[in-house]
Amino acid sequence: KGLREALESGVLAGYPVVDIKASLYDGSYHNVDSSEMAFKIAAQMAFKKGVEQAKPVLLEPVMAVEVTVSDQYMGDIMGDMNSRRGRILGMEPGNGVQIIKANVPLAEMLKYAIDLRSMTQGRGSFVMKFSHYEEVPVHIAEQVIATSKAEKVAAEN
Incomplete structure (x- = not known):
């Protein structure tokens, strides 16, 4: 129970x-x-000590995104995908449109429909579906961890 918690x-x-195994x-x-x-309590303490020594990383969900736009908007969409930490996988021409395929972190896709x-x-x-998990960049992970710690301290007070 302690380990599960x-x-x-x-x-x-x-x-x-x-993705962890404990024995x-x-x-x-x-x-x-x-x-x-x-x-x-012993299981929780041992787990915490062991995981901290293993140098854990934060993972984030990455979405497979397909954006369908007319040719005139290609530049804007490509730039926007890059600004969202997206990786362009390719483009497929269609009937007067382009389909841009990219992998983009889910955190960057909030409010994308409006944009x-x-x-x-x-x-x-656009359509998107879950693709895989990927390590969060260090500078973003540090912000997430700092925010989480601040929220935890605020909740305790």
Whole structure:
């Protein structure tokens, strides 16, 4: 139970820990001092210490995005995708339109429908679906962790 709870709250910014394996190699029991709570706390402490030594990283969901726009808006859309930390995978010409394929972090796609409508006078469309997880860039991870710690301190006061 202690390990599961520690996995759910993580060590970086309170996010869950994924892709980890934990094994218990040794332990002891004492009639007086051993309790479920003691084992739970011991598991949480061991987990936290071990994960911190492993140098964990924050991961973020990356979306596969396809934007369909007319040729005249290509430059604006390409620039916008790059500003959103997107990686352009390719372009496919269509019937008077271009389909831009990119991988973009989900955090950068918030309010994209509004922005796309504005850039294309309502003529562009997009679809996105989950692609994979990727490590968050260090400067952004530091901001996320600092914000999380500040929120935690504020909640305690």
